[in-house]
Amino acid sequence: MKELMILVxxxxxxxxxxxxxxxxxxxxxxxxxxxxxxQEMARLGDAQxxxxxxxxxxxxxxDLTRDLQASVGFQERIAFRMEYYFxxxxxxxxxxxxxxLSALLLxxxxxxxxxxxxxxxxxxxxxxxxxxxLRATVAMIVITGLDVFLLGLLYFKTRDAMxxxxxxxxxxxxxxxxxxxxxxxxxxSGLMSVATIVWDTPFAFELINPSLVVVALLLPLLFGAAAxxxxxxxxxxxxxxRLEIE
Amino acid sequence: MEPIGGxxxxxxxxxxxxxxxxxxxxxxxxxxxxxxEAGCGAxxxxxxxxxxxxxxxxxxxxxxxAWEANASGRRGPRRRIYSIxxxxxxxxxxxxxxxxHFVRIVGGILEAPG
Numbered sequence: 264m265k266e267l268m269i270l271v272x273x274x275x276x277x278x279x280x281x282x283x284x285x286x287x288x289x290x291x292x293x294x295x296x297x298x299x300x301x302q303e304m305a306r307l308g309d310a311q312x313x314x315x316x317x318x319x320x321x322x323x324x325x326d327l328t329r330d331l332q333a334s335v336g337f338q339e340r341i342a343f344r345m346e347y348y349f350x351x352x353x354x355x356x357x358x359x360x361x362x363x364l365s366a367l368l369l370x371x372x373x374x375x376x377x378x379x380x381x382x383x384x385x386x387x388x389x390x391x392x393x394x395x396x397l398r399a400t401v402a403m404i405v406i407t408g409l410d411v412f413l414l415g416l417l418y419f420k421t422r423d424a425m426x427x428x429x430x431x432x433x434x435x436x437x438x439x440x441x442x443x444x445x446x447x448x449x450x451x452s453g454l455m456s457v458a459t460i461v462w463d464t465p466f467a468f469e470l471i472n473p474s475l476v477v478v479a480l481l482l483p484l485l486f487g488a489a490a491x492x493x494x495x496x497x498x499x500x501x502x503x504x505r506l507e508i509e
Numbered sequence: 510m511e512p513i514g515g516x517x518x519x520x521x522x523x524x525x526x527x528x529x530x531x532x533x534x535x536x537x538x539x540x541x542x543x544x545x546e547a548g549c550g551a552x553x554x555x556x557x558x559x560x561x562x563x564x565x566x567x568x569x570x571x572x573x574x575a576w577e578a579n580a581s582g583r584r585g586p587r588r589r590i591y592s593i594x595x596x597x598x599x600x601x602x603x604x605x606x607x608x609x610h611f612v613r614i615v616g617g618i619l620e621a622p623g
Contacts, residue, residue: 274557287589291537291560294586298538299556301585322555330561336568 273324281342353504361415369408402459422490428498442483450479524604534592571597
């Protein structure tokens with residue numbers, strides 16, 4: 264019942280709490296609004312009148328938002344702030360979100376590397392093997408950024424193919440293809456990182472095989488399991504976020 | 510008599526919710542039904558406002574909650590079931606004493622004992 268969802272979302276959306284916490288609020292308030300609606304529908308026999316009475320019994324959205332906010336602890340406010348920077352935002356596509364996340368992590372990595380190098384230089388003096396250090400830095404910063412973007416995107420594609428939210432069709436075959444792409448990406452990224460550091464591709468092959476093959480085959484399964492567990496909650500949150508509440 | 514609602518109820522809602530849960534675990538809608546039943550229809554509560562009170566109680570460890578099992582055979586969105594903890598039972602006993610003390614003092618001043 265979309266009208267009831269909107270009634271709930273008006274109260275919950277402005278609350279500064281983690282997505283998980285807000286989903287719980289939504290589920291509970293929605294279940295309650297449904298019960299009121301069913302009661303009023305049985306009493307009044309008119310859907311529109313039942314919705315209006317439900318809204319009256321439920322209370323003003325602004326008051327409820329204020330009370331819900333007051334019930335949220337400091338940790339939840341911190342989680343809200345962290346999710347604002349690192350989590351998915353309403354209306355954001357998977358590609359845009361993973362791009363923003365990878366850019367943010369690239370920046371944070373860069374700051375960490377600069378600080379670490381500055382400390383090493385201050386304590387030990389000039390770096391002995393500068394080309395190796397530079398290559399390791401590039402591998403860490405650039406390839407990690409690319410990984411976050413590509414693997415993040417594949418995670419969302421796999422999740423949608425596995426669970427079939429309203430905006431995507433369910434297809435296990437497609438999920439398996441994304442899984443394969445995931446494995447290839449992990450392998451390529453590992454190879455690129457090691458080859459950049461050692462600057463010798465055949466030697467890099469020798470170093471990473473066969474352990475990287477095992478990792479590349481296991482990681483998509485792990486990410487698939489994570490999508491299976493976390494996906495329903497993420498999808499529910501996205502469905503609520505798609506509601507027009509104004 | 511006017512129904513009791515809004516600001517008059519504020520501050521007592523949490524203790525009243527604990528009292529309803531002392532009778533057995535319940536979801537939010539059932540807690541409200543018990544409150545209305547116990548209040549003989551004289552309580553006028555905006556129903557959404559029950560949940561912030563329940564969240565505060567849960568944060569304080571006075572109640573605990575879990576999602577209703579799907580096996581209940583009920584259609585519609587899932588509900589969360591609340592139950593009182595030992596700490597909640599102790600707090601309820603304190604709340605009752607505080608209330609009796611309050612009624613005694615204020616009743617004495619107003620020359621209208623409870």
